[in-house]
Each structure stands twice: as C-alpha cells, then as structure tokens.
Amino acid sequence: MKTNRTMKTGTKTLAALAIAGLALSACGRDATSAGGEAQSDAIDDSPASGTIEVWAMGAEGEALDEFTQAFEEENPDAEVEVTAIPWDSAHDKIQGAITSGEGPDVTLVGSTWMGEFGAAGGLMPTPEDLVDGDDFFPGAWEGNQVGGTQYGIPWYVETRVLYYRTDLAQQAGWDAAPQDWDELTQFATDLQSKAGAEYGINLQPGQTGSWQTFLPFAWSDGAELANADGTEWSIASDPMKESLQYYSDFFAEGLAQTRVMDAGELESGFTDGRYGSFISGPWHAALIEDAGTDPSEYAVAPIPGPDGPGASFIGGGNLAVLTDAENPDGAWKLVQWLSEPETQKDFYETVGDLPANSTAWDSGALADDEQLAVFGDQLDRAVSPPAVPTWEQVADIIDARVERTAKGVQDVDEAVDEMQSQASSVGTGL
Amino acid sequence: MSSTHAPHPSRETGEKQDAGLDLPRATGSRTPPQPPTRSRTLRHPFGGRSNDPTARSQAVAAWILAVPFMAVFLVFTAGPVLASLGMSFTDIRSTDVRNPLSVQFVGLENYTRLLGDELFRKVALNTLLYLLLGVPLTLGVAMAVAVGLNRVTRFKGFFRVGFYLPVVTSIVAVSVVWKYLLRENGGLLNSALELVGLPGQAWLDSTHLALPSLVVMAVWRNFGTMTVIFLAALQSVPTEVLEAAESDGASAWSRFRHVTVPMLRPTILFGAVITGIGYLQFFEEAFVMTSGGPLDSTRSISFYTYDQFGFGNYGLAAAASYLLFLAIVLLTMLQFRLLRSKD
Numbered sequence: 120m121k122t123n124r125t126m127k128t129g130t131k132t133l134a135a136l137a138i139a140g141l142a143l144s145a146c147g148r149d150a151t152s153a154g155g156e157a158q159s160d161a162i163d164d165s166p167a168s169g170t171i172e173v174w175a176m177g178a179e180g181e182a183l184d185e186f187t188q189a190f191e192e193e194n195p196d197a198e199v200e201v202t203a204i205p206w207d208s209a210h211d212k213i214q215g216a217i218t219s220g221e222g223p224d225v226t227l228v229g230s231t232w233m234g235e236f237g238a239a240g241g242l243m244p245t246p247e248d249l250v251d252g253d254d255f256f257p258g259a260w261e262g263n264q265v266g267g268t269q270y271g272i273p274w275y276v277e278t279r280v281l282y283y284r285t286d287l288a289q290q291a292g293w294d295a296a297p298q299d300w301d302e303l304t305q306f307a308t309d310l311q312s313k314a315g316a317e318y319g320i321n322l323q324p325g326q327t328g329s330w331q332t333f334l335p336f337a338w339s340d341g342a343e344l345a346n347a348d349g350t351e352w353s354i355a356s357d358p359m360k361e362s363l364q365y366y367s368d369f370f371a372e373g374l375a376q377t378r379v380m381d382a383g384e385l386e387s388g389f390t391d392g393r394y395g396s397f398i399s400g401p402w403h404a405a406l407i408e409d410a411g412t413d414p415s416e417y418a419v420a421p422i423p424g425p426d427g428p429g430a431s432f433i434g435g436g437n438l439a440v441l442t443d444a445e446n447p448d449g450a451w452k453l454v455q456w457l458s459e460p461e462t463q464k465d466f467y468e469t470v471g472d473l474p475a476n477s478t479a480w481d482s483g484a485l486a487d488d489e490q491l492a493v494f495g496d497q498l499d500r501a502v503s504p505p506a507v508p509t510w511e512q513v514a515d516i517i518d519a520r521v522e523r524t525a526k527g528v529q530d531v532d533e534a535v536d537e538m539q540s541q542a543s544s545v546g547t548g549l
Numbered sequence: 550m551s552s553t554h555a556p557h558p559s560r561e562t563g564e565k566q567d568a569g570l571d572l573p574r575a576t577g578s579r580t581p582p583q584p585p586t587r588s589r590t591l592r593h594p595f596g597g598r599s600n601d602p603t604a605r606s607q608a609v610a611a612w613i614l615a616v617p618f619m620a621v622f623l624v625f626t627a628g629p630v631l632a633s634l635g636m637s638f639t640d641i642r643s644t645d646v647r648n649p650l651s652v653q654f655v656g657l658e659n660y661t662r663l664l665g666d667e668l669f670r671k672v673a674l675n676t677l678l679y680l681l682l683g684v685p686l687t688l689g690v691a692m693a694v695a696v697g698l699n700r701v702t703r704f705k706g707f708f709r710v711g712f713y714l715p716v717v718t719s720i721v722a723v724s725v726v727w728k729y730l731l732r733e734n735g736g737l738l739n740s741a742l743e744l745v746g747l748p749g750q751a752w753l754d755s756t757h758l759a760l761p762s763l764v765v766m767a768v769w770r771n772f773g774t775m776t777v778i779f780l781a782a783l784q785s786v787p788t789e790v791l792e793a794a795e796s797d798g799a800s801a802w803s804r805f806r807h808v809t810v811p812m813l814r815p816t817i818l819f820g821a822v823i824t825g826i827g828y829l830q831f832f833e834e835a836f837v838m839t840s841g842g843p844l845d846s847t848r849s850i851s852f853y854t855y856d857q858f859g860f861g862n863y864g865l866a867a868a869a870s871y872l873l874f875l876a877i878v879l880l881t882m883l884q885f886r887l888l889r890s891k892d
Contacts, residue, residue: 218646235861239644326842378754379842381728508644512860519668522844548644 156268159246159447167452168196172223172445174213176206179227179275179436182470189465190456197449217241220443224450228271228439230262231514234349234506236439237265238548243440245269246451250458250476258433259475262503266349266549271439272458275472278431278501279335280419280493282403283396284389284412287314291395296420300336300365303423307374310395317376321385321397322369324377325522330504330514331432332398333521335422336362338502339429344513345505349549352513355539364531367524377526386410389417398422400434401473401494419493421500433501435475473498508548516541637868643861652864659868669869671845672853675760676829676873679849680880682764683828688820690768691775696805698776699783709780713773720770724837727766728753753839756846763834763847770834771827775820782816783809818888825880829873850876 167190175183180203187199202223204212210232216222217239228236236242245263250272252260259273283296283306291309307319323329334344340358345351369375380388386403388394390411397403408414421428438457440450456462463474464483473485473494480486480495504510520538523529529537637659641652663669698708715723730737731752739749752762786809794804810817832851835841841848850873857866 214643214646235643240647325844326840378733378751379840381732508642508861512862515856515860519845522842526844528844548642 156244156266158244158269159451161247162249162448162451162455166196167194167449169446169449170198170200171225171449171453173199173201173453174204174209174216174223174226175201176204176209176227176229176436178470179472180204182466186466186469187453189462190453193456194449194452197453199453213241214239216441217443222441222443224444224446225438225440225453227274228437230259230273230434230437230503231510233263233270233437233439234265234510234548235508237268237270237506238508241442242270243442243444243447245271249451249455254460254476254478255458256433256475256477256498256501258498258501258503259435259437262433262506263437265506271437272454273475274436274438274457275463275466276433276435276475276498276501277400277402277473278433278494278497279331279398279400279422280431280497281396281398281422282389282407282417282419284310284314284316284392284416285418286416287316287392287395290314296418297423299423299427300425304368304374307369307395308372311374314395315392316395317388317393319374319395320369321380321388321394322366322375322525323521324370324375324379324525325518326379327515327518329521330517331434333363333366333517334502334504335398335429335431336366336424338431339422339424345507345547349505349507349547352539352542352547354517354542355535359538360531360535363521363524363535366521367527367531370525371527375525383410386412404490419490421493421497428496428500431497431501433498433503435473505547509545512545513542516545633867634871636864637871639864641864643863645863655864659865660872662865663869663872668845668848669850669853672848672850675846675848676831676850676876678760679764679767679831680825680828682761683767683831684821684824686764686768687772687824687828688775688817691772691820692779694772694776695779695783696809698780709777712776715770716773718770720833721837723766723770724834728838731762754843756844759839759843759847763831763838766838767828767831767834771824775824778816778820779813782813786812814888818884821884821888822881825884826877829877829880 173183173187174180180201183203184199184201187201191197191199206229209227209229213222213226213228213232213236216226217236228242233242252269255273256276259276263269263271263273281296281303287310288294288296288306291306291313293306293309297303297306303320310316310319323332334342337359340362342354342356342358342362344354346353370377385394385397386406387410389397389407404419407417422431423429438454440447440454444450457466458476460474460476460479460481463476463479464485466472467474467479467485473491474480477495477498480491485491485495504514517538520529520534524531524534638654638656639652640655640658641649645652694712698705698712701708733739733749733751733754736749736752738752742749750758753759790808790812791804794808799807830851831849832855835847835849835852836855839847841852850869854866854869854873857869
C-alpha cells in the first residue's frame with residue numbers, strides 16, 4: 120500500500136517535471152546575446168527635470184545626497200533622491216532591480232559586476248557623446264565595455280601600488296624604489312638580509328582576490344586574458360607563465376610568506392618592520408598610519424614591470440543607468456555632471472575617492488600631492504580585467520592556481536594550462 | 550537473586566518504538582484510541598465516497614479551512630522547491646534573470662558536470678570527513694557531559710547554561726576568538742604546547758590540520774544542544790531499573806552500556822540524524838575561519854554551492870544542492886536502519 124502511494128506521487132512529480140522540461144526546452148535560448156548593442160541616442164543640453172533616483176554604496180552613498188544639492192541648484196526642476204545601500208547586499212539588490220524592472224534610475228556598480236549586469240540587459244548603453252572617453256583613465260573606460268558596447272561611466276578609481284619602508288630601504292642601501300623585476304627581487308632580498316625584515320615583501324599567496332596582486336605582473340609582461348570582443352579566454356601564454364614563475368619565486372625563495380594573514384596583521388607587521396614592503400590600494404595609507412607607521416617612514420611607488428614601471432589593476436565604481444529607468448534623460452544628465460572634472464575634484468575633497476576623469480588630476484590637491492602623483496601615474500598604466508559575466512568565477516580559478524604555485528604544490532606551466540582549460544569550460548558568458 | 554528482576558528494558562523501549570524521532574517522554578501513557586466511526590470520517594475528509602451529507606459538508610469545511618495554508622505552502626514552499634529542482638536541469642545563469650524562460654533544458658548535464666569536476670569531488674570528500682569526524686565526536690562529548698551533569702547536584706543550572714552558551718553565541722564573534730586561540734605565532738594553544746615542550750602547529754594553515762581544527766570548533770559550538778537533549782532523556786531512565794541492575798552486580802559501565810544506552814536509542818537516533826544533517830551542511834565555520842583554504846582543504850559542498858550561486862551559475866548550484874539533499878536522505882535512511890530499536 121505504502122510503496123504504491125509513493126510510486127504514484129513519484130510518477131506524478133516526474134510527469135510534472137517532464138512537462139516543465141518540455142515547456143522550457145520549447146522556449147530555448149535565442150542566438151542574440153548581450154553586447155553588440157548600439158549606444159543610446161545622444162541627450163540634449165537642456166536642464167534636467169523630474170525625480171532622479173540614485174542608489175549608492177558605502178561612503179559615496181552617505182555623502183551623495185548632500186553633494187548633489189549643487190546639481191539641484193543648477194537644475195531647479197530636478198530632484199535627486201539618494202538611497203544609501205550597503206556594499207554587502209548591493210549586488211543582490213541591483214540584480215533584483217534588474218529582474219523586476221523596479222529600481223532606481225542611476226546606480227553605482229562595482230567595476231567587476233559590469234559584465235554580468237550589462238550582459239543581462241539590465242544597463243542602458245551610454246548615450247553617444249555624453250562624455251569624451253579620452254578624458255578617462257583607459258583601464259577604467261575599457262572596464263565599462265561589455266561585448267563592444269559602453270555601459271555607464273567610470274566614477275571613481277583605485278589601483279595597486281608598491282608600499283615600502285623608506286627607512287628600511289635606506290638601511291639596505293636603496294635610495295629609490297625598485298624599477299624593474301630584477302630590482303624588485305633584489306630589493307626584497309636586501310630588505311630581508313640587510314634591514315632585518317622577516318619578509319622582504321608581502322604578496323597575496325592565493326585565496327580570494329590574489330589575482331589583483333598577481334595579474335599586474337602578467338599584464339606588465341604583455342599577457343591578455345581574453346580576446347578583444349570578450350568571447351574567448353586566452354590565459355595560457357608565455358607572458359602568463361613567465362610572470363607566474365616570477366611571482367611564485369618570491370615564495371619559493373622565502374621573500375614572501377605563504378600564510379594568509381589575519382585582519383590587521385599586515386599593518387602592524389609593516390609598522391614593526393616585519394614586512395619590508397607590500398602591494399595594495401590607496402586605502403592602505405590610512406591603515407598603516409593608524410597602525411603607527413610615520414608618514415616619513417614609508418613611500419609608495421609604481422609596481423615594477425619586467426623592464427621598467429609596470430601595469431597595475433584598476434578597480435573602482437561606475438555609474439550606470441538601468442534599462443528600466445523611469446527618468447533616463449535626467450539620469451544621464453546627473454551622470455554627466457558627476458563625471459565633470461570640477462565635480463570630480465569636489466567629490467575627491469568630500470569623500471576622498473580618486474577621480475576616474477584624468478583631467479580632474481591636472482590641478483589642485485590631486486596635482487600637488489606627491490603620494491597621489493604616484494597613484495595618478497600608476498592609473499595611466501592600470502588595466503581592468505575583461506568585463507564579462509563569468510569574470511568572478513574565472514578569477515576564482517586563477518586564485519586557486521596562484522595559491523598552488525605559491526605553496527609549491529603545482530608547477531607553473533601546469534597551473535597556467537589548468538587556468539586556461541577551466542576558464543574555457545566556463546566560457547566568458549558573452 | 551532473580552526474585553528482584555526488573556521488567557526487561559526492551560519492553561520499555563518497545564513502547565517508544567513508534568515514537569520515532571519524538572523526544573523521549575514519560576513511558577506508559579498512550580493516547581486512548583478514537584471511537585472508530587469518528588476516526589473514519591476524519592481519515593477521509595477529502596474522500597467524498599460517502600453519501601452522508603454531514604460527511605460532505607465536513608469535507609467542504611475541511612477544504613475551506615485548508616485552503617489558506619495550502620496556498621501559502623504552494624506559493625512559498627512547494628513552488629520554489631520545484632522551481633529549483635527544475636532549474637537544476639537547465640543552464641540558467643544570473644544573466645538570464647530578465648528572461649528566465651529563455652534558458653536551455655540540458656537534462657542531467659549539470660549533474661554529470663559536477664561529478665566530473667575535480668573540485669566538487671574534493672569538497673564532497675571534505676564534507677564526508679566533516680560528517681565522519683563531527684557526528685561521533687559531537688554525540689560522544691554531549692553524552693559524556695550529559696552523564697556527568699546528571700550526577701551533579703549543585704550548580705546544575707550554571708553548568709547547563711555554560712555548556713549551552715556556545716550554541717547561542719554569534720559565529721563571527723566566536724571565530725575571532727578561536728582564530729586567536731589557534732594562531733601560529735603566540736596563539737594560546739601553541740603557547741600551551743610550548744610550555745609542555747611540544748612544537749606549535751599552523752592549525753588553520755595546514756592542509757592536514759585545518760579541517761580537524763574546524764571540526765573541534767564545531768563540536769565545541771554544537772554539543773550543548775545534544776547535551777540538553779541527552780540530559781532530558783537520561784532523567785527519564787527509571788531509577789528502579791538501574792538500581793535493579795546494580796543489585797544484580799552490574800558495573801557502572803555495563804549499567805550504562807546495557808541499560809541506559811538501549812533506553813536512549815531513539816534519542817541517539819534523533820541526535821545522529823540532526824547532527825548528521827548539520828555536518829553535511831557544514832559552512833559557517835569554514836566560511837569565516839579559513840575561507841575554504843588552505844588549498845580548498847576545508848571547502849564543503851555547501852560552500853561550493855554558495856560559490857556557484859555567487860558566480861551566477863544558478864543551474865549548476867541548484868544541481869549541487871540536490872546532490873547534497875540526496876546525500877542527506879541516504880544518510881538519514883542509513884541511520885534509521887542502523888539505530889532503530891530492535892525487538
């Protein structure tokens with residue numbers, strides 16, 4: 120009796136599934152995929168009007184409401200409504216807005232999400248001639264292109280540079296920062312042998328986000344992760360193998376440690392002189408100064424490439440207008456205003472975000488500060504990873520192999536070939 | 550000697566047999582049987598085979614009363630479950646959210662892909678290790694503590710609260726403390742080892758030690774629940790049975806082994822099932838303590854599924870969830886077979 124009943128429900132479920140399956144297979148994926156979309160029509164120069172809803176995360180979200188009062192004064196008929204949302208839930212919220220069509224007009228989008236949201240059809244292509252792309256840092260501008268179409272505008276940027284202890288460097292006989300790969304290895308060796316650092320340099324030994332430290336070396340050496348239209352991965356290459364070998368040698372020779380550190384360990388270790396140098400973004404200046412490093416005891420320098428200053432990773436935030444925006448005209452005008460050099464400079468002074476518009480760096484505090492000049496210089500050579508929907512997954516594949524080579528459990532050629540084969544089986548999603 | 554023989558324990562447990570997963574309760578009192586006629590109409594509320602008008606109006610009333618729950622259940626429980634099962638047979642990705650019906654039906658491809666994925670096989674093995682190490686250890690510690698607490702007469706509440714406390718603390722707060730305890734340089738555990746002349750270990754940074762370290766932390770965090778349940782069960786073991794066994798000359802260990810444990814069988818089954826499910830879904834500890842590392846040695850199936858959802862591979866992630874679900878069903882069936890009371 121009992122088995123009979125379970126069988127009946129089993130058959131029913133199967134039948135229901137089969138029907139659902141048929142229904143789904145009948146729909147099918149059509150050939151048109153995202154990308155290759157035309158840019159939107161140009162907008163006029165009349166003042167913006169109506170309500171413009173904006174979502175922004177973090178410090179930007181908190182500061183933006185007050186900041187956009189200047190825009191409202193210039194455009195009396197427009198009203199900007201800013202909703203601050205936390206970074207943790209931002210991805211899901213924006214995705215929900217894209218799915219349901221109920222969302223803001225403008226949203227801040229993390230730079231590595233562009234591929235996914237753009238390919239999902241949730242973002243509106245940037246109107247023709249909204250801004251001049253040449254005004255922006257090239258890496259940031261390219262990071263907004265999904266399958267050849269520009270979505271949104273880069274708003275603020277960050278990049279990775281080399282932080283080092285100037286006092287320890289001097290003890291080790293270095294008056295200037297290392298310029299190329301050979302010098303960087305020598306620099307780390309000297310910091311260790313002559314200046315008493317436990318590790319000459321700290322490099323991420325794998326795990327989430329280590330690609331942000333490793334890929335600058337690969338890009339410096341000429342590696343290209345994907346083809347131009349973002350349809351195929353091209354990870355396996357000689358520059359990739361050469362740079363991964365160079366990177367993993369730091370661990371093999373004991374110049375960098377293979378252990379993942381706890382929060383705060385790097386900052387205090389740098390202050391104590393345990394780590395002579397490390398690679399990170401602009402936020403680390405405040406963190407190491409809080410940990411007790413005197414501003415006169417450290418400096419930043421561009422990441423060395425094989426034969427001179429090299430490339431870096433460019434990250435940051437982009438402003439995008441959603442496909443289902445109720446006020447696209449007002450939305451683009453706000454985006455245009457936020458990307459103007461003067462506004463970008465003001466926003467830097469308000470929040471501290473580095474402007475994506477490189478012309479904003481020509482004068483004022485951004486031009487005068489020595490430390491910022493290094494970031495500005497590095498940003499000119501900073502690269503963004505391919506803006507494709509599967510990037511996060513491929514980044515994870517790269518992270519896992521970086522860890523294996525750093526810990527010496529996998530050989531470099533095999534690791535790079537595996538990155539390629541795994542990434543190819545995932546595809547780019549375009 | 551045999552004149553004071555107590556009723557055979559198996560008769561007592563036999564009473565509880567059909568209680569299945571129910572917590573142990575006072576023996577004896579069964580609910581009296583319902584009058585047969587009433588129970589028949591109750592048993593076929595939707596049957597409608599009877600021509601009795603009362604039965605029919607009762608059936609209508611039953612349907613009306615059931616509709617609100619059924620609607621909520623179908624929309625919020627059965628619907629999503631079936632949808633996710635359907636999803637596991639498609640290639641749905643996060644880029645399809647605006648147009649979910651345009652996905653391709655791919656049959657079992659997600660499942661075969663998972664089974665062929667080297668990383669999935671690794672996380673499956675890790676999950677099995679969590680299960681095999683975690684369940685016996687949690688139940689063993691919980692039982693030992695419960696037996697100990699059962700004899701404590703003073704500060705009983707204090708100890709009970711103390712052992713239960715880790716269960717209700719936040720995993721994030723706890724993990725910070727444990728990370729300090731297990732730190733390679735200057736961690737409390739390594740410092741203690743050095744005091745007795747043993748070498749310190751990289752507890753969370755070694756591919757061999759990280760998983761067992763997380764199991765120990767999980768046991769510490771979870772045994773409180775089972776302790777409370779075992780304690781309640783121990784208190785329902787009739788003292789006259791134990792006294793009888795004692796006067797028959799049974800040692801403390803054999804009283805525990807041959808009287809207490811058999812009487813606790815349904816509770817142990819419950820504990821094994823619940824903790825087994827918990828360890829198969831192992832996630833938080835690895836997520837906050839090791840991020841699945843080093844070299845994926847602490848990544849579990851749940852962690853893998855979480856990652857796949859994060860990457861936007863909804864179809865593949867759904868398939869991984871159903872494989873885990875299947876594992877839970879099989880484990881539970883196995884535990885019922887091994888631990889059910891024998892007649």
